[in-house]
Amino acid sequence: MTDQETGHNDETQEIRIKSAGHDDITQEIEIKSRGHNDITQEINIQPEVAELTKIFTELGASNELLWKVMWADKDVRESLKATARALLNVGISIADFVPVIGDAISLLADAAKWTQFDLTPNVSKEIAVGSEGLELLSGGFLPTHAIETILQIRHDAPQIKKGLKRTKKIWTAHEKAIKSKRVADAAAVFDSKSKET
Amino acid sequence: MPQQFLIVNQKKPKMTKSLAQKKQALEVLIEQSILIDVDRKDELIAKISQMDEEAVDALGKFLALEVKTAKKFYHDNLGKLDSLDTKTN
Numbered sequence: 001m002t003d004q005e006t007g008h009n010d011e012t013q014e015i016r017i018k019s020a021g022h023d024d025i026t027q028e029i030e031i032k033s034r035g036h037n038d039i040t041q042e043i044n045i046q047p048e049v050a051e052l053t054k055i056f057t058e059l060g061a062s063n064e065l066l067w068k069v070m071w072a073d074k075d076v077r078e079s080l081k082a083t084a085r086a087l088l089n090v091g092i093s094i095a096d097f098v099p100v101i102g103d104a105i106s107l108l109a110d111a112a113k114w115t116q117f118d119l120t121p122n123v124s125k126e127i128a129v130g131s132e133g134l135e136l137l138s139g140g141f142l143p144t145h146a147i148e149t150i151l152q153i154r155h156d157a158p159q160i161k162k163g164l165k166r167t168k169k170i171w172t173a174h175e176k177a178i179k180s181k182r183v184a185d186a187a188a189v190f191d192s193k194s195k196e197t
Numbered sequence: 198m199p200q201q202f203l204i205v206n207q208k209k210p211k212m213t214k215s216l217a218q219k220k221q222a223l224e225v226l227i228e229q230s231i232l233i234d235v236d237r238k239d240e241l242i243a244k245i246s247q248m249d250e251e252a253v254d255a256l257g258k259f260l261a262l263e264v265k266t267a268k269k270f271y272h273d274n275l276g277k278l279d280s281l282d283t284k285t286n
Contacts, residue, residue, distance in 0.1 A: 161285050168278050175271040177229045178264045186225035187264040189214050190257035 079163015082156035089149035099140035106145040120148040122155040219253045226260035
């Protein structure tokens with residue numbers, strides 16, 4: 001189906017929302033959409049959130065057992081929750097670009113505010129409901145969930161940073177312990193390769 | 198010559214650790230482990246004296262593998278985390 005058939009030109013629609021956080025963190029969500037049949041969407045969240053998620057994902061894949069100690073730490077646990085929340089909200093904001101289905105997902109996310117699965121706990125119900133009004137005005141095209149996403153990420157950023165520092169502290173301490181001669185010698189006792197010398 | 202042949206193929210003797218040495222090493226590995234609950238470490242260390250060699254070897258190999266895996270993980274990821282932390286400051 002060509003652009004002429006669908007009635008859409010190759011016009012690029014761009015929505016850019018920026019918000020400066022309290023501690024000088026610039027949060028940016030950039031969404032580009034080109035026609036209904038060829039939607040190109042790009043969302044750039046804070047680089048540190050994306051990088052932290054990547055590391056956490058690698059951590060899960062390469063050594064799931066390390067999750068245990070990280071999850072046991074309150075700061076890291078809250079940071080992981082905030083990171084997961086940020087990712088889900090960004091995903092919903094992308095989906096919100098698609099009329100009808102996206103709106104339904106966005107509405108479900110708003111409805112979840114009245115449950116224990118609230119993805120934007122630090123955004124008021126008034127803002128969540130009010131943003132849906134904008135959605136109606138735009139015929140379902142505006143990804144209004146991005147407003148709640150930005151506000152929530154802005155709130156969560158300090159927690160994510162705190163968790164990052166705590167994670168670093170835990171990893172560094174454990175690395176120091178396992179690199180000590182005492183632990184290396186103990187591990188060598190049970191290492192089949194080093195038994196035969 | 199037969200004698201030379203024997204010398205070339207002679208394997209180095211295996212260094213066998215005594216059970217007491219293994220138990221001592223196991224205690225060190227339990228202390229550093231992140232897989233074992235901190236609250237349970239003392240209890241587990243106290244039980245080492247009752248463990249037979251098979252149990253000591255099994256737990257020891259598992260915890261030695263934890264050390265090996267963790268070393269690789271930190272080598273691969275700690276630098277990334279450090280640079281990320283520097284960027285966010």
